[in-house]
Amino acid sequence: MGSPRWNPDTQFKELELEPEFDDRFCAHCERFTYIYEHRDRRLFAKDDGPVHVVSKLAHCPDIDCPGHAEVIAPIAEMNLSPPHWMIDWKLFLWMGHRRFARSWSVPQIRSEIKDSWVQIPVCIVDPRSYMASSTWFTPPTSVASSRRA
């Protein structure tokens, strides 16, 4: 399975996350950890649209400490969206509510997402397009704008 693809013209809202100060101390030797890598993630937020999240990852500076192999990631990233998902919690809950409380069918939910959010990647509304997607979904703007009004 390939990685999710976004329309190259997509405008992302930038968001940078860093572990909290209190979380930055090594659990084994209590040294202050340092940022050694950035993790990029692009997701679709129900209220904000496409978001580019940069999470700073930290670990212990002592190579011999077991904390050197442990990653300290920002907790705020988990509050944004489920791990490995391209949608935020709000859209996740919106879909779950339609599916299980209102008994909408999956095609009905996909159709509503297509009509409501213009910039959403095609692989979210149609997982079959995940592997062979050369075209980007762009619904008629009149339908999308009339639904938002």
Ligand SMILES: [Zn+2]
């Ligand atoms: Zn350590």
